[in-house]
Each structure stands twice: as C-alpha cells, then as structure tokens.
Amino acid sequence: MYVCLCNAITDQQITTAVSQGQVNSMRDLQREFGVGTCCGKCARDARDLLDAARPAL
Ligand code: FES
Incomplete structure (x- = not known):
C-alpha cells in the first residue's frame, strides 16, 4: 500500500528500511x-x- 503518493513510497519500503x-x-x-x-x-x-516498526527500547 502506498503511504506517500507524492514519492511513491509504500509501507513495505518503510518497514523494511526500519528493520x-x-x-x-x-x-x-x-x-x-x-x-x-x-x-x-x-x-x-x-x-x-x-x-x-521501530524496535521497542
Ligand atoms: Fe507524501 Fe505528499 S503524500 S508528501
């Protein structure tokens, strides 16, 4: 699913980048x-x- 339409960034891209x-x-x-x-x-x-997506501290 797209989160940022302006930049075509998906939720998967964000969660992967965080992980x-x-x-x-x-x-x-x-x-x-x-x-x-x-x-x-x-x-x-x-x-x-x-x-x-961030690990709990
Ligand atoms: Fe992300 Fe517009 S939808 S800046």
Whole structure:
C-alpha cells in the first residue's frame, strides 16, 4: 500500500528500511525517501508506521 503518493513510497519500503536500520526517525524518512516533503499528507501515517516498526527500547 502506498503511504506517500507524492514519492511513491509504500509501507513495505518503510518497514523494511526500519528493520534494516536504514531509518529510525521522520527526519531519516524525509532524507531517504522524501516522505512528507511535498504535500505532507502522509506524515501522520508514516510516523505511525515508523513507531510500529521501530524496535521497542
Ligand atoms: Fe507524501 Fe505528499 S503524500 S508528501
């Protein structure tokens, strides 16, 4: 499922990137995938995905 339509980024791409340690924050998602940098409508869903995919501390 697409999370960020502006940049064609899927939930799978985000969860994979988190599990591989490529991203760990919204800033990382913005830098690596451009998530939330265009219209911004995906920011809440992307943050929820990020929180769910991050390992508990
Ligand atoms: Fe992600 Fe527009 S849908 S910036």
